[in-house]
Amino acid sequence: MTGIKRKQKMNETQKKYSVQFVQSAAFFKELPRSTGKEYAVLGRSNVGKSTFINHALASGTLARVSKRPGKTTLANLYRLDNELFWVDLPGYGYAKASIAEKDRWGKLINDYCRKRENLAGVIWLLDIRHPGVSADIEADEWLKEIGRPVLPVLTKGDKLSRPMQKKQAAEFSRTFDFVEEPVIYSSLEHQSRARFWSRFDAWRGKKL
Secondary structure (H helix, E strand, O other), X not given: OOHHHHHHHHHHHOOOOOOEEEEEEOOHHHOOOOOOEEEEEEEEOOOOHHHHHHHHOOOOOOOOOOOOOOOOOOEEEEEEEOOEEEEEOOOEOOOOOOHHHHHXXXXXXXXXXXXXXXXXXXXXXXXXXXXXXXHHHHHHHHHHHHOOOXXXXXXXXXXXXXXXXXXXXXXHHHHHOOOOOOEEOOOOOHHHHHHHHHHHHHHHHHHO
16 A cells, blocks of 8 residues: 555544534423534434444444434534534434324424524435335425425445445435435445545535
């Protein structure tokens, strides 16, 4: 490996931001005052939201990972820099939670995405293996209705071959009529992190 290639490889694995956990909130009114642009991380339960956050932000313990769906029950606010925040929202579509708890999650997601004045966009995570899941179709209709910009990210890319990844990405684009091309993501490869940040920065630049 040449010195240049080694440096490129190191840059792919370095942290892009020095991330800080700010606060969790069970209800919209508990969120702190808006101080910068925020991007919501949204996805169906068990889509790999916590794994994605930890890998994309190069932190193994920032978001709690569990094999049991429905682990994220609060809105978790992370500061990436003084003007950039991510908000990890509860997963939707988890059938085993109580009706009252699911109602709280739904209200928290709805209130945040509709009312948060500095919400600049939604990073929408979808399992690359399962296009057209009913819960995702409902979420798509809702996202289009509220009109927030969406960057689709297809998680668990390592579960499929490269040809199948492209096939599934095309199927997602047809199913949901995406404005933005989906980002294929695997938490097992550093290239996914670099590819995601390149797309995120370009997408974010359109919104500034």
